[in-house]
Amino acid sequence: MKRTLYLLHRWLGVVLCLFMAMWFFSGVVMMYVGYPKLTQAERLAALPALDGGRCCASLQQWLRAAGHNGAPTALRLTSVAGRPLALLNYGKADVVALDGASGRRVDSVDAAAALAAARAFMPGVPAAYQDLVAEDAFSHSRNLDGQRPLHRVQMGDAESTRLYVSARTGEVVRDASVNERGWNWVGSWLHWLYPLRGGIVERFWNDIVVYTALAATALSLLGMLVGLWRWRFSGRFRSGSRSPYRAPWMRWHHLLGLVFGTLVVTFIFSGLMSMNPFKVLDSGAPKVAQRHDWDAAHFTLPAGQALQLLADSGFEVRELEWRVVDGAGYYLAADGQGRTRLLAAGAGPALPFKAFGIAAMRALGGAMLAPHQVTQASVLGEYDNYYYGRVAHTMTGGQKRLPVLRLKFDDPHATWLYIDPASGAVVKQVDAHQRVGRWLFSLLHSWDWTPLLASRPWWDLWMIAISVGGMLISVSGIVIGWRRLRMRMPR
Template identity: 25%
Template sequence: RQDTVLWTKTVIWLTALGCLMVIAGIWVTVDVWRKTHRSRHPKFSPYRKRWYHWHYVSGIFFGIFVLTFTFSGMMSLADIPEWIHKPALKKGSATRTLHARAPQPEDYPLDYRRVIAAYPQALQIEWRNFREHPYYIVKDRKNEYYIDAADSLPRPLQLSEEEILKGVESIYTSQRDSSQHIPGIRISRLEHFETYYRDMSNMYRGRPQLPVWKITVDDPDRSVYYIHPETGIIRHVDTSSRWKYWSYTALHRMRLPGLNSNATLRKTVLWVLLLGGTAVCITGVALSVNYIRRKCCKKQR
């Protein structure tokens, strides 16, 4: 696992082979089903042997899920190929631009010693910025506090609509040629979660994630920026990340519309599918072991 490149290639190749194996199993299942139901007295399962029967039955109900779960596992490490979509912006360039032009720590209007005095329980302090706007992240054992450093007195961070809009505009003004026009940019205040901006409480450590500013850009990537005014946290969604969402997050974690808003239902569906997929795998391994055992016994004879 320390060799990241080798680890990534190993997972991708194994899951790709797994996808081929599952596709072959689904093909055989469909063929057996078709032949079985052409007979005069069709049965749900044509197999009498226990392992064959349960592998066939579990494969009918959960085979497609095993395929999507294996494929999405591969996509957890694989990048979206450029022949599917080539991003107009380089990966991470938008975030780097919004964090550029950072003032030096000694130039912060709010001295860090005042922050320590206001938060004596602090264990860690980070210097951060949103364009020219400086702020601190103060961490203790349980919480994170985002403190505005643009004033001499400590107060919670609250980025304004204007500076957020100017920040996103700077992404395109810094990268365009003189012949190019700045794409249309629209900003709105989002009061509810949606598909690409969902409940991510672990990231926010219990901090309310709404409202958030949603900035839509009419660029080739159909970019959308979600910027949280109280933390400065930025989520950039473009065509590649949408492909990544549907090929990994949606299929692997069941982050699907209708399930995102109900954690209990989502986890229940996920557990049922995972247990069914495990049954497919266990019965398949049992059949393989029995096959190898029979071959070995024949050779010994």
């Protein structure tokens, strides 16, 4: 039995140590350079103020032009190339773009329009059109599916920024500097096995990642077991060492495995958990309803008047969103710094306000999982273990708004809801399965434990130490495996 496990560890290592070395190295890169994305702060800062005098067609005109029978799941007014643009979402990848002033449908965006959008996004910067792509190495994200295909425009700024402009809406949806593009070839692109994205293997990518990580987890566990079996806890070998290996690479592989083995196991296993293999972290809990029967009748105040009221209050609107909260319509406005204001969209006079009352949000949230009851309600002025921010370039990066109302329920899934009073939206829903997944993935993989994140550079030193230890184990395994293979090759 032991010999079988020794052999299994040996030959799994020959194949998988390359992957593991790559994961540890690319993980360090990802600590400082993330996969390219356009953050909400970057996007809002680049938009001009919406002018109520130049906008807008009526909501009924927009809905007719969209050509859908049902109501949209979301509606947002933004700008492209200095002109108002209405975006109506009817599903994750079904976005309808309309000229905000005329109500005319935008069916496609050509190269000239993409160039105009890029120049407006980065005014005064030379722009050169490149091409139209469905997807490339820096635009694999599934949240771009409703925007494809994408125009690529190369900007002549100091960062050599590449902008991705949606051919469906004309929005700039991604930016990637030369620094991001260069480091991502040895960062996220490698770490997430993106070389296997696209082409005939695209539909197998998820399975490849899952089973590779599963095999690597088994390899790491076997290595820990074999390392402990081979270590002499009482007495020593003839060499005077407690390790039986005399060859330097074998000896270092054994010793490093004993020191870093547990952390290597948790790192690889947590990477596996990030893929939610075989849906083990899904509880089947339903998502709470957040639309509250969106209907045009909730918005009797025209958007142009809403923009003028907000401007008169001293708030410069860059984007406007239509929201229904507790059966009533509201406009949610955002400025260039990400600050927001709410404005009632129904009949009668209205004044902008910053946030809904906590009592109203408590009553609204408490009814979302009826007949189940709220067991605890808390207003969080600081992040907790499940609602927290990370630096912008990380996978879950970005600051989250505070304060937020947290509601805990007595339903079978032990659901927690986080409700933002500044928008009336449920910004996070976690059940018992997802809370376990947070520790199995986020803590063990990136150590995003709030006290440690607040104690940089200790977080950096800890993560780098884990990664260097894992990389040394993997590299020594590669050398040992290569020598073993050479021995078996025919001369």
